Amino acid sequence: MNNNFSKELEEENYEFYNEVDPSKPDTITKFVDDINKPRVLTPRCINSKGTYYEVEMKECYHKFHKYFPKTRVWAYEKSIPGPTIEVLRNEKIHVKWINSLPLKHFLPIDRTLHGAVDNPEVRTVVHVHGARVDSSSDGHPDAWFTRCNAITGIKFEHEVYRYTNDQQATTLWYHDHSIGITRLNVYAGLVGFYIIKDTLERKLNLPCGNYDIPLMIQDKSFNSDGSLFYPDSPPFPVRVKPSVTPFFLGNTIVVNGKVWPHLKVEPRKYRFRVVNGSNTRNYNIALSNNQSFFQIGTDGGLLNAPITLNEIPLEPAERADIVIDFSKLKGESLILKNLGDNSPHTGVLMEFQVVLPLSSEDTSKIPNILYPIKDHLEEHMATRIRTLPLTATQDDYGRPMLLLDNKMWHDPATEKPLMDSIEVWNLVNLTAFPHPIHVHLVQFKILDRRLFDEQKYLEEGILEFIGDPVPPREYERGWKDTVKADSKMVTRIIMHFKEYPGDYVWHCHILEHEDHDMMRPIRVLKE
Numbered sequence: 001m002n003n004n005f006s007k008e009l010e011e012e013n014y015e016f017y018n019e020v021d022p023s024k025p026d027t028i029t030k031f032v033d034d035i036n037k038p039r040v041l042t043p044r045c046i047n048s049k050g051t052y053y054e055v056e057m058k059e060c061y062h063k064f065h066k067y068f069p070k071t072r073v074w075a076y077e078k079s080i081p082g083p084t085i086e087v088l089r090n091e092k093i094h095v096k097w098i099n100s101l102p103l104k105h106f107l108p109i110d111r112t113l114h115g116a117v118d119n120p121e122v123r124t125v126v127h128v129h130g131a132r133v134d135s136s137s138d139g140h141p142d143a144w145f146t147r148c149n150a151i152t153g154i155k156f157e158h159e160v161y162r163y164t165n166d167q168q169a170t171t172l173w174y175h176d177h178s179i180g181i182t183r184l185n186v187y188a189g190l191v192g193f194y195i196i197k198d199t200l201e202r203k204l205n206l207p208c209g210n211y212d213i214p215l216m217i218q219d220k221s222f223n224s225d226g227s228l229f230y231p232d233s234p235p236f237p238v239r240v241k242p243s244v245t246p247f248f249l250g251n252t253i254v255v256n257g258k259v260w261p262h263l264k265v266e267p268r269k270y271r272f273r274v275v276n277g278s279n280t281r282n283y284n285i286a287l288s289n290n291q292s293f294f295q296i297g298t299d300g301g302l303l304n305a306p307i308t309l310n311e312i313p314l315e316p317a318e319r320a321d322i323v324i325d326f327s328k329l330k331g332e333s334l335i336l337k338n339l340g341d342n343s344p345h346t347g348v349l350m351e352f353q354v355v356l357p358l359s360s361e362d363t364s365k366i367p368n369i370l371y372p373i374k375d376h377l378e379e380h381m382a383t384r385i386r387t388l389p390l391t392a393t394q395d396d397y398g399r400p401m402l403l404l405d406n407k408m409w410h411d412p413a414t415e416k417p418l419m420d421s422i423e424v425w426n427l428v429n430l431t432a433f434p435h436p437i438h439v440h441l442v443q444f445k446i447l448d449r450r451l452f453d454e455q456k457y458l459e460e461g462i463l464e465f466i467g468d469p470v471p472p473r474e475y476e477r478g479w480k481d482t483v484k485a486d487s488k489m490v491t492r493i494i495m496h497f498k499e500y501p502g503d504y505v506w507h508c509h510i511l512e513h514e515d516h517d518m519m520r521p522i523r524v525l526k527e
């Protein structure tokens with residue numbers, strides 16, 4: 001063994017054995033790892049049919065922190081996050097998603113959940129979150145497949161997915177969506193970025209290349225030996241073991257696969273595409289020096305005009321495209337914080353160190369107009385208005401269970417919009433918590449949030465609003481595919497189901513809820 005290498009290893013082990021216990025956040029040194037910008041996936045070939053990629057899911061060992069031993073994970077192309085799929089608007093691509101995972105899961109499987117009773121233990125299916133896509137390539141939870149496609153779910157149609165990318169430039173993300181085990185597969189590491197670019201955006205001269213960095217924020221907990229910790233039961237007694245838990249909150253923050261990393265930056269503008277890829281945890285991101293930043297985009301693409309903000313809340317699966325200007329901070333360090341969380345651990349996400357010399361003059365811009373086309377979807381008349389309650393009940397084992405429209409996953413589809421129709425959904429949240437509601441296939445607009453007469457709704461089934469509508473918050477006035485449905489409010493969204501018929505889903509993006517029946521089918525009808 002090379003001397004320098006063995007010395008390095010000794011030093012590393014010394015620090016690990018003597019100081020750092022991955023299960024105890026107090027002992028974990030922050031900001032020691034450089035953040036990793038995931039590599040862009042290289043196509044296998046490009047021909048007249050489009051661009052062809054292959055992505056393999058494998059078990060591997062990943063270093064979450066310099067002083068942790070390596071951790072067993074499941075990853076796309078052995079990388080956490082997986083390689084970034086970068087496409088141009090309207091570019092047709094094909095992706096063969098390959099399951100090469102073991103046949104046994106390494107996280108606790110709850111066999112009582114939908115899809116987990118009789119199906120093989122390890123199954124995968126990939127959903128590109130926010131994509132407008134044919135239903136057979138959407139990653140339906142029942143379109144799962146096992147290793148080498150030996151066994152497949154009832155909705156499985158083909159192993160190569162086709163994406164047409166006919167939507168605005170934006171930051172999407174791909175992740176596992178298998179029925180009943182999405183929370184475990186995503187937590188095990190099956191996440192990656194999917195970025196759509198276009199010429200309109202390129203002309204804006206926003207920060208690009210090395211100055212355009214996607215950030216996947218997740219929370220995780222580790223055992224002392226560095227393995228991933230995920231609870232096998234909820235924090236109250238239950239008859240089932242292992243059992244799903246109503247929420248999961250990790251005690252460390254992982255950004256792009258590193259625990260509390262740092263990013264060395266130049267004194268100039270950077271674009272960050274922030275994705276909340278956590279199972280349950282929400283964040284309210286802000287900078288430690290209280291400096292404001294610019295939001296340029298939401299889930300579905302660029303805003304019409306940039307907005308200046310000091311903080312942005314993000315529920316699971318929500319995204320924010322932001323620009324931070326470090327030009328006046330040469331030599332300084334600042335922390336990306338999670339406001340509203342006073343913990344010295346989960347209140348801290350990562351550190352920016354403004355220590356790199358400016359490599360060339362920063363000529364990038366944040367133009368006053370980002371996206372000139374206004375769609376006015378909010379002003380359209382809806383073909384159909386649906387009132388859909390979010391409710392809490394108990395399952396057959398006495399565990400709390402959250403439902404959409406008081407129906408379970410296996411109940412027949414009731415949301416059956418017609419193709420080329422505009423629908424308004426009234427999400428009536430009767431539970432005590434907010435839920436991030438995600439609708440597949442469409443990008444929607446938030447109309448407003450309204451208080452309502454709860455008693456009248458519960459007793460007579462009549463939805464009567466009280467008081468004035470609250471307009472969407474400043475940071476959520478663009479295209480959205482995930483919306484925070486506030487507790488005891490009606491959140492109203494409007495969407496246009498365009499050209500794709502077929503079976504999709506809508507669900508809560510708290511993955512512990514989604515896996516436990518807070519998910520429903522959507523069937524888009526041809527006529």
Ligand SMILES: [Cu+2]
Binds near residue numbers: 434435436508510
């Ligand atoms: Cu939920």
